[in-house]
Amino acid sequence: MQLYIGGSYAGKRKAVNKRYENASWLSSYNGNLLLDWKSTWLKNTHLVIEGWEYWIKESIHSTEIDKIRQQYKLLFQELLEEEAKREETVILIMLEIGKGIVPINETDRKLRDVAGWIQQDAAEAAKEVFYVWHGLEKRLK
Amino acid sequence: MIVFISGGARSGKSGLAEKLALSSCENEKGNSTMSKLVYLATSKRSDKEMEDRITRHQKERSATWETLEEPVDIVSVLKQAETDSVILLDCLTIWLSNVMFYENYHEEVIKTIISDVIKQVKLKNIRLLIVSNDVNEEIPHESDVVNRYIYTLEKIHHQLTAEAREVIQVIAGIPVYWKG
Numbered sequence: 001m002q003l004y005i006g007g008s009y010a011g012k013r014k015a016v017n018k019r020y021e022n023a024s025w026l027s028s029y030n031g032n033l034l035l036d037w038k039s040t041w042l043k044n045t046h047l048v049i050e051g052w053e054y055w056i057k058e059s060i061h062s063t064e065i066d067k068i069r070q071q072y073k074l075l076f077q078e079l080l081e082e083e084a085k086r087e088e089t090v091i092l093i094m095l096e097i098g099k100g101i102v103p104i105n106e107t108d109r110k111l112r113d114v115a116g117w118i119q120q121d122a123a124e125a126a127k128e129v130f131y132v133w134h135g136l137e138k139r140l141k
Numbered sequence: 142m143i144v145f146i147s148g149g150a151r152s153g154k155s156g157l158a159e160k161l162a163l164s165s166c167e168n169e170k171g172n173s174t175m176s177k178l179v180y181l182a183t184s185k186r187s188d189k190e191m192e193d194r195i196t197r198h199q200k201e202r203s204a205t206w207e208t209l210e211e212p213v214d215i216v217s218v219l220k221q222a223e224t225d226s227v228i229l230l231d232c233l234t235i236w237l238s239n240v241m242f243y244e245n246y247h248e249e250v251i252k253t254i255i256s257d258v259i260k261q262v263k264l265k266n267i268r269l270l271i272v273s274n275d276v277n278e279e280i281p282h283e284s285d286v287v288n289r290y291i292y293t294l295e296k297i298h299h300q301l302t303a304e305a306r307e308v309i310q311v312i313a314g315i316p317v318y319w320k321g
Contacts, residue, residue, distance in 0.1 A: 011299055111280065133275075134299060135299030
Protein backbone atom coordinates (compact mmCIF):
# COMPACT_ATOMS: atom_id res chain seq x y z
CA MET A 1 0.00 0.00 0.00
CA GLN A 2 1.19 3.47 -0.92
CA LEU A 3 0.17 6.82 0.53
CA TYR A 4 0.38 10.09 -1.39
CA ILE A 5 -0.29 13.10 0.79
CA GLY A 6 -0.24 16.82 0.04
CA GLY A 7 -2.27 20.03 -0.15
CA SER A 8 -4.98 21.03 -2.62
CA TYR A 9 -3.87 21.01 -6.27
CA ALA A 10 -0.34 20.05 -5.23
CA GLY A 11 -0.12 17.45 -8.02
CA LYS A 12 -0.93 14.23 -6.14
CA ARG A 13 -3.12 12.75 -8.87
CA LYS A 14 -0.54 13.53 -11.54
CA ALA A 15 2.19 11.83 -9.52
CA VAL A 16 0.03 8.71 -9.06
CA ASN A 17 -1.04 8.60 -12.71
CA LYS A 18 2.58 8.78 -13.79
CA ARG A 19 3.53 5.80 -11.66
CA TYR A 20 0.39 3.65 -11.95
CA GLU A 21 -1.09 3.84 -15.43
CA ASN A 22 -3.27 0.81 -15.06
CA ALA A 23 -5.48 1.54 -12.09
CA SER A 24 -9.11 1.52 -10.98
CA TRP A 25 -10.11 4.77 -9.29
CA LEU A 26 -12.52 5.15 -6.40
CA SER A 27 -13.18 8.84 -5.82
CA SER A 28 -15.57 10.68 -3.54
CA TYR A 29 -15.26 13.63 -5.95
CA ASN A 30 -17.08 11.46 -8.53
CA GLY A 31 -19.74 10.45 -6.02
CA ASN A 32 -18.30 6.98 -5.34
CA LEU A 33 -18.90 5.33 -1.99
CA LEU A 34 -15.99 4.02 0.03
CA LEU A 35 -17.74 0.73 0.74
CA ASP A 36 -17.74 -0.02 -2.99
CA TRP A 37 -13.95 -0.32 -3.11
CA LYS A 38 -13.92 -4.05 -3.78
CA SER A 39 -16.36 -3.95 -6.68
CA THR A 40 -14.67 -0.89 -8.18
CA TRP A 41 -11.29 -2.62 -8.17
CA LEU A 42 -11.09 -4.31 -11.58
CA LYS A 43 -9.06 -7.45 -12.17
CA ASN A 44 -5.35 -7.00 -12.90
CA THR A 45 -5.34 -3.31 -12.00
CA HIS A 46 -4.08 -1.26 -9.08
CA LEU A 47 -6.60 0.53 -6.88
CA VAL A 48 -6.44 4.26 -6.22
CA ILE A 49 -8.68 5.71 -3.50
CA GLU A 50 -9.09 9.50 -3.18
CA GLY A 51 -11.33 12.06 -1.56
CA TRP A 52 -11.13 10.70 1.98
CA GLU A 53 -12.06 14.01 3.61
CA TYR A 54 -15.59 13.83 2.14
CA TRP A 55 -16.22 10.31 3.40
CA ILE A 56 -14.81 11.18 6.81
CA LYS A 57 -16.91 14.35 6.99
CA GLU A 58 -20.08 12.40 6.23
CA SER A 59 -19.51 10.04 9.14
CA ILE A 60 -18.68 12.76 11.66
CA HIS A 61 -22.33 13.62 12.36
CA SER A 62 -23.44 10.06 13.08
CA THR A 63 -20.42 8.30 14.55
CA GLU A 64 -18.07 8.87 17.47
CA ILE A 65 -14.61 10.03 16.51
CA ASP A 66 -12.79 7.06 18.06
CA LYS A 67 -15.12 4.69 16.26
CA ILE A 68 -14.48 6.37 12.92
CA ARG A 69 -10.76 6.00 13.41
CA GLN A 70 -11.19 2.30 14.27
CA GLN A 71 -13.32 1.70 11.18
CA TYR A 72 -10.66 3.19 8.94
CA LYS A 73 -7.93 1.21 10.67
CA LEU A 74 -9.89 -1.97 9.91
CA LEU A 75 -10.38 -0.87 6.32
CA PHE A 76 -6.62 -0.41 5.88
CA GLN A 77 -6.12 -3.98 7.13
CA GLU A 78 -8.70 -5.29 4.67
CA LEU A 79 -7.03 -3.37 1.86
CA LEU A 80 -3.65 -4.85 2.79
CA GLU A 81 -5.09 -8.38 2.80
CA GLU A 82 -6.82 -7.94 -0.56
CA GLU A 83 -3.68 -6.36 -1.98
CA ALA A 84 -1.64 -9.41 -1.00
CA LYS A 85 -4.27 -11.74 -2.46
CA ARG A 86 -4.41 -9.93 -5.80
CA GLU A 87 -0.71 -9.06 -5.96
CA GLU A 88 -1.59 -5.49 -7.00
CA THR A 89 -1.00 -2.17 -5.26
CA VAL A 90 -3.44 0.00 -3.33
CA ILE A 91 -2.69 3.72 -3.54
CA LEU A 92 -4.28 6.11 -1.07
CA ILE A 93 -4.38 9.80 -2.00
CA MET A 94 -5.01 12.01 1.01
CA LEU A 95 -5.43 15.75 1.30
CA GLU A 96 -3.34 17.64 3.84
CA ILE A 97 -5.82 19.88 5.70
CA GLY A 98 -4.07 20.40 9.01
CA LYS A 99 -1.91 23.45 8.41
CA GLY A 100 -4.30 26.38 8.57
CA ILE A 101 -5.56 28.22 11.63
CA VAL A 102 -7.99 26.35 13.88
CA PRO A 103 -11.41 26.39 12.13
CA ILE A 104 -14.22 28.29 13.87
CA ASN A 105 -16.75 25.69 12.75
CA GLU A 106 -16.99 22.63 15.05
CA THR A 107 -17.48 20.12 12.24
CA ASP A 108 -14.37 21.40 10.48
CA ARG A 109 -12.37 21.14 13.71
CA LYS A 110 -13.52 17.53 14.16
CA LEU A 111 -12.82 16.73 10.52
CA ARG A 112 -9.31 18.13 10.82
CA ASP A 113 -8.65 16.03 13.91
CA VAL A 114 -10.01 12.73 12.61
CA ALA A 115 -8.49 13.17 9.16
CA GLY A 116 -5.10 13.78 10.76
CA TRP A 117 -5.33 10.63 12.89
CA ILE A 118 -6.54 8.54 9.96
CA GLN A 119 -3.63 9.85 7.90
CA GLN A 120 -1.21 8.80 10.63
CA ASP A 121 -2.75 5.31 10.62
CA ALA A 122 -2.60 5.18 6.82
CA ALA A 123 1.05 6.19 6.86
CA GLU A 124 1.79 3.46 9.37
CA ALA A 125 -0.01 0.83 7.30
CA ALA A 126 1.56 1.97 4.03
CA LYS A 127 4.83 0.58 2.75
CA GLU A 128 5.77 3.86 1.11
CA VAL A 129 4.66 7.42 1.83
CA PHE A 130 5.11 10.35 -0.55
CA TYR A 131 4.60 14.02 0.23
CA VAL A 132 3.58 16.06 -2.82
CA TRP A 133 4.38 19.77 -2.74
CA HIS A 134 3.96 22.27 -5.60
CA GLY A 135 4.25 19.60 -8.29
CA LEU A 136 7.23 17.77 -6.78
CA GLU A 137 7.28 14.65 -4.63
CA LYS A 138 9.44 13.44 -1.79
CA ARG A 139 9.51 9.93 -0.34
CA LEU A 140 9.08 10.12 3.42
CA LYS A 141 8.87 6.39 4.12
CA MET B 142 18.14 30.29 -13.57
CA ILE B 143 15.20 30.20 -11.22
CA VAL B 144 15.36 29.58 -7.48
CA PHE B 145 11.90 28.85 -6.07
CA ILE B 146 11.40 29.38 -2.35
CA SER B 147 8.19 28.68 -0.43
CA GLY B 148 6.94 27.85 3.03
CA GLY B 149 4.45 28.93 5.67
CA ALA B 150 3.89 32.44 6.99
CA ARG B 151 6.87 33.82 8.94
CA SER B 152 8.93 30.72 8.17
CA GLY B 153 11.91 32.81 7.13
CA LYS B 154 11.42 32.65 3.35
CA SER B 155 12.30 36.25 2.56
CA GLY B 156 15.29 36.27 4.88
CA LEU B 157 16.69 33.15 3.28
CA ALA B 158 16.02 34.49 -0.22
CA GLU B 159 17.88 37.73 0.56
CA LYS B 160 20.81 35.78 1.96
CA LEU B 161 20.97 33.52 -1.10
CA ALA B 162 20.69 36.49 -3.48
CA LEU B 163 23.48 38.35 -1.68
CA SER B 164 25.79 35.34 -1.59
CA SER B 165 25.29 34.64 -5.29
CA CYS B 166 26.40 38.22 -5.96
CA GLU B 167 29.41 37.95 -3.71
CA ASN B 168 30.53 34.90 -5.65
CA GLU B 169 30.79 37.11 -8.68
CA LYS B 170 32.92 39.70 -6.87
CA GLY B 171 36.10 37.95 -7.81
CA ASN B 172 35.27 38.61 -11.42
CA SER B 173 35.63 42.01 -13.02
CA THR B 174 31.88 42.47 -13.47
CA MET B 175 29.72 42.32 -10.41
CA SER B 176 26.11 41.28 -10.88
CA LYS B 177 23.43 43.79 -10.17
CA LEU B 178 21.18 43.01 -7.21
CA VAL B 179 17.53 43.94 -7.64
CA TYR B 180 14.72 43.63 -5.14
CA LEU B 181 11.42 43.35 -7.01
CA ALA B 182 8.54 44.17 -4.66
CA THR B 183 5.11 43.14 -5.92
CA SER B 184 2.88 44.67 -3.26
CA LYS B 185 0.83 47.79 -3.88
CA ARG B 186 1.29 50.69 -1.49
CA SER B 187 -2.31 50.33 -0.44
CA ASP B 188 -2.37 51.78 3.05
CA LYS B 189 -0.29 53.16 5.92
CA GLU B 190 0.50 49.70 7.29
CA MET B 191 1.87 48.56 3.94
CA GLU B 192 3.79 51.83 3.56
CA ASP B 193 5.47 51.28 6.96
CA ARG B 194 6.30 47.67 6.15
CA ILE B 195 7.92 48.66 2.87
CA THR B 196 9.99 51.40 4.49
CA ARG B 197 11.10 49.03 7.25
CA HIS B 198 12.08 46.31 4.78
CA GLN B 199 13.98 48.82 2.64
CA LYS B 200 15.95 50.03 5.65
CA GLU B 201 16.77 46.47 6.61
CA ARG B 202 18.23 45.70 3.21
CA SER B 203 21.69 47.10 2.70
CA ALA B 204 22.57 49.74 0.15
CA THR B 205 23.68 47.06 -2.32
CA TRP B 206 20.07 46.52 -3.35
CA GLU B 207 18.17 48.43 -5.96
CA THR B 208 14.46 48.29 -5.14
CA LEU B 209 11.84 48.18 -7.86
CA GLU B 210 8.12 48.19 -7.21
CA GLU B 211 6.02 46.46 -9.83
CA PRO B 212 2.68 44.95 -8.80
CA VAL B 213 1.68 43.65 -12.25
CA ASP B 214 4.08 43.74 -15.19
CA ILE B 215 6.96 41.58 -14.01
CA VAL B 216 7.90 40.55 -17.55
CA SER B 217 8.78 44.16 -18.39
CA VAL B 218 11.02 44.35 -15.36
CA LEU B 219 12.92 41.31 -16.59
CA LYS B 220 13.09 42.66 -20.14
CA GLN B 221 14.63 45.89 -18.88
CA ALA B 222 17.00 44.18 -16.47
CA GLU B 223 20.70 43.94 -17.15
CA THR B 224 22.11 40.64 -18.34
CA ASP B 225 23.39 38.43 -15.50
CA SER B 226 21.54 40.37 -12.82
CA VAL B 227 20.26 38.80 -9.63
CA ILE B 228 16.59 39.57 -8.98
CA LEU B 229 14.58 38.69 -5.92
CA LEU B 230 10.81 38.68 -6.50
CA ASP B 231 8.94 39.01 -3.20
CA CYS B 232 6.36 37.65 -3.40
CA LEU B 233 4.45 35.60 -5.95
CA THR B 234 1.22 35.30 -3.92
CA ILE B 235 0.76 39.08 -3.81
CA TRP B 236 1.51 39.39 -7.51
CA LEU B 237 -1.11 36.71 -8.23
CA SER B 238 -3.79 38.47 -6.19
CA ASN B 239 -2.95 41.72 -8.01
CA VAL B 240 -3.36 40.19 -11.47
CA MET B 241 -6.37 38.06 -10.54
CA PHE B 242 -8.39 40.53 -8.50
CA TYR B 243 -7.29 44.00 -9.67
CA GLU B 244 -6.49 43.26 -13.31
CA ASN B 245 -8.92 40.35 -13.76
CA TYR B 246 -6.44 38.33 -15.78
CA HIS B 247 -7.67 34.92 -16.89
CA GLU B 248 -5.83 31.77 -15.78
CA GLU B 249 -4.41 31.17 -19.27
CA VAL B 250 -3.00 34.70 -19.43
CA ILE B 251 -1.36 34.22 -16.05
CA LYS B 252 0.24 30.96 -17.15
CA THR B 253 1.55 32.66 -20.29
CA ILE B 254 3.10 35.43 -18.18
CA ILE B 255 4.91 32.82 -16.11
CA SER B 256 6.16 31.13 -19.31
CA ASP B 257 7.42 34.54 -20.48
CA VAL B 258 9.18 35.06 -17.15
CA ILE B 259 10.94 31.71 -17.60
CA LYS B 260 11.87 32.68 -21.18
CA GLN B 261 13.33 36.04 -20.15
CA VAL B 262 15.34 34.48 -17.34
CA LYS B 263 17.00 32.13 -19.82
CA LEU B 264 17.47 34.81 -22.46
CA LYS B 265 19.25 37.24 -20.14
CA ASN B 266 20.93 34.72 -17.91
CA ILE B 267 19.17 36.22 -14.91
CA ARG B 268 19.26 34.58 -11.51
CA LEU B 269 15.65 35.00 -10.40
CA LEU B 270 14.75 34.10 -6.84
CA ILE B 271 11.00 33.78 -6.35
CA VAL B 272 9.42 33.82 -2.92
CA SER B 273 5.95 32.29 -2.60
CA ASN B 274 3.74 30.93 0.13
CA ASP B 275 2.19 27.57 1.06
CA VAL B 276 -1.54 28.24 1.36
CA ASN B 277 -2.99 24.95 0.12
CA GLU B 278 -2.60 22.73 3.15
CA GLU B 279 -5.66 23.60 5.16
CA ILE B 280 -9.35 22.61 4.93
CA PRO B 281 -10.58 23.71 1.47
CA HIS B 282 -12.47 27.01 1.58
CA GLU B 283 -16.19 27.29 0.95
CA SER B 284 -15.50 30.31 -1.23
CA ASP B 285 -15.04 29.63 -4.96
CA VAL B 286 -12.90 32.74 -5.31
CA VAL B 287 -10.41 31.50 -2.72
CA ASN B 288 -10.36 28.03 -4.28
CA ARG B 289 -9.76 29.47 -7.74
CA TYR B 290 -6.90 31.54 -6.34
CA ILE B 291 -5.29 28.50 -4.69
CA TYR B 292 -5.82 26.44 -7.83
CA THR B 293 -4.14 29.07 -10.02
CA LEU B 294 -1.32 29.59 -7.55
CA GLU B 295 -0.60 25.85 -7.56
CA LYS B 296 -0.67 25.79 -11.38
CA ILE B 297 2.04 28.44 -11.57
CA HIS B 298 3.97 26.79 -8.74
CA HIS B 299 4.06 23.61 -10.85
CA GLN B 300 5.33 25.59 -13.85
CA LEU B 301 8.07 27.19 -11.78
CA THR B 302 9.21 24.16 -9.79
CA ALA B 303 9.45 22.17 -13.05
CA GLU B 304 11.81 24.81 -14.51
CA ALA B 305 13.67 25.87 -11.37
CA ARG B 306 17.26 24.83 -10.77
CA GLU B 307 16.74 25.03 -7.03
CA VAL B 308 13.49 24.49 -5.11
CA ILE B 309 13.57 25.20 -1.41
CA GLN B 310 10.93 24.74 1.28
CA VAL B 311 11.60 26.86 4.34
CA ILE B 312 10.63 25.48 7.74
CA ALA B 313 11.43 27.62 10.78
CA GLY B 314 14.19 29.34 8.85
CA ILE B 315 15.77 26.07 7.77
CA PRO B 316 16.00 25.37 4.03
CA VAL B 317 14.78 21.95 2.88
CA TYR B 318 15.99 21.32 -0.67
CA TRP B 319 13.56 19.66 -3.10
CA LYS B 320 15.78 20.37 -6.07
CA GLY B 321 19.38 21.51 -6.40
